[in-house]
Amino acid sequence: MTAVWVTVAAVGLATMAIKAAGTLLVGDRTLPPRAQGALEHLAPALLAALVVSQALGGSGGGFAVDARLAGLAAAAVALVFRAPLLLVVTVAAATAALVRALA
Amino acid sequence: MRHPTRPSGGPGYLDGVRAAAPIGIAAFAFGLSFGVLARSAGMGRLAPVVMSLTTFAGSAQFAAASILAAGGGVAAAVAAAVLLNLRYGPMGLSAASTLEGPWWRRALTAQLVVDESWAIAQRDGRIDRHLLVGAGLLLVVGWVGGTAVGVLAGDLVADPASLGLDAAFPALFLALLVGQIKGRSRLLAAVGGALIALALMPVAGPGVPIIAASLACLVGARRS
Numbered sequence: 230m231t232a233v234w235v236t237v238a239a240v241g242l243a244t245m246a247i248k249a250a251g252t253l254l255v256g257d258r259t260l261p262p263r264a265q266g267a268l269e270h271l272a273p274a275l276l277a278a279l280v281v282s283q284a285l286g287g288s289g290g291g292f293a294v295d296a297r298l299a300g301l302a303a304a305a306v307a308l309v310f311r312a313p314l315l316l317v318v319t320v321a322a323a324t325a326a327l328v329r330a331l332a
Numbered sequence: 333m334r335h336p337t338r339p340s341g342g343p344g345y346l347d348g349v350r351a352a353a354p355i356g357i358a359a360f361a362f363g364l365s366f367g368v369l370a371r372s373a374g375m376g377r378l379a380p381v382v383m384s385l386t387t388f389a390g391s392a393q394f395a396a397a398s399i400l401a402a403g404g405g406v407a408a409a410v411a412a413a414v415l416l417n418l419r420y421g422p423m424g425l426s427a428a429s430t431l432e433g434p435w436w437r438r439a440l441t442a443q444l445v446v447d448e449s450w451a452i453a454q455r456d457g458r459i460d461r462h463l464l465v466g467a468g469l470l471l472v473v474g475w476v477g478g479t480a481v482g483v484l485a486g487d488l489v490a491d492p493a494s495l496g497l498d499a500a501f502p503a504l505f506l507a508l509l510v511g512q513i514k515g516r517s518r519l520l521a522a523v524g525g526a527l528i529a530l531a532l533m534p535v536a537g538p539g540v541p542i543i544a545a546s547l548a549c550l551v552g553a554r555r556s
Binding site for chain 1: 351353354355358374375376379382383386387388389392393396398400405406409410413414417418419420421422423424425426427428429431432435438439441442443445447451454457458493494495496497498499500501502503504505506507508509510512513517518519521522523524525526528529530533534536537538541542545546547548549550551552553554
């Protein structure tokens with residue numbers, strides 16, 4: 230039980246520190262233009278990486294191809310038709326659920 | 333408490349709550365499954381809920397709980413979770429310029445940064461604080477509430493994967509990514525990020541590919 234609480238405390242404190250580091254280090258100072266330019270490109274870079282890792286990541290690392298990929302493909306089709314976010318997410322979940330039910 | 337003013341026409345807290353609502357359901361379901369897993373991993377009832385509130389990052393919590401369950405030890409569990417959460421360093425940095433108030437309030441608001449709230453709060457290459465807070469608060473409630481239900485009544489519910497909810501997350505990120513691709517340099521950053529993640533996923537531990545992918549943002553650092 231002690232091991233559990235040590236883990237919870239250590240992970241919690243480390244995560245809180247990581248999340249707060251940016252604002253505590255930078256404060257309200259304006260970043261140099263090149264750093265600002267890089268940060269404005271962080272969203273596309275990280276979002277693309279999150280799509281890849283959430284759709285293809287295995288539970289212990291590496292790749293795992295499963296129904297999530299069918300869900301993502303369905304979401305892409307919904308996006309082509311300019312569906313709203315709620316519909317895109319719902320279509321993805323429903324497709325993955327359907328593929329799993331049929332498999 | 334002073335109410336922060338916002339420029340008329342800009343998004344408010346409720347817009348963030350609304351934008352996060354579809355993914356809030358999935359966050360609740362996965363909070364629930366974390367509660368079930370953590371309970372069966374011998375973490376008890378209270379510790380998983382405290383962890384959801386203080387760590388508030390799904391993948392790291394799942395990793396830590398499953399390593400503890402497998403007898404991997406405290407050091408391995410903490411190391412894996414911290415590695416997975418390192419991506420919140422660059423994310424927090426990108427949110428830094430929009431946070432307001434004394435240091436403790438900025439540090440507290442930064443705790444609401446999680447993949448989904450950070451992605452939803454993107455506006456014109458920057459973070460909108462109102463969207464971040466609205467989306468973050470909804471996700472905290474869903475995640476912590478889900479965990480609490482999971483540790484108490486987890487045996488009664490279905491596996492979120494059978495409902496396809498694990499496919500909701502990549503779909504959300506894809507939808508938000510499409511909105512981000514404005515101009516050649518952002519497309520380049522997205523392609524670079526995806527390629528770095530793909531290349532490292534088979535060889536590096538979980539967490540590393542996403543950290544490394546953040547380096548693709550450097551295409552935006554060119555002299556203009």
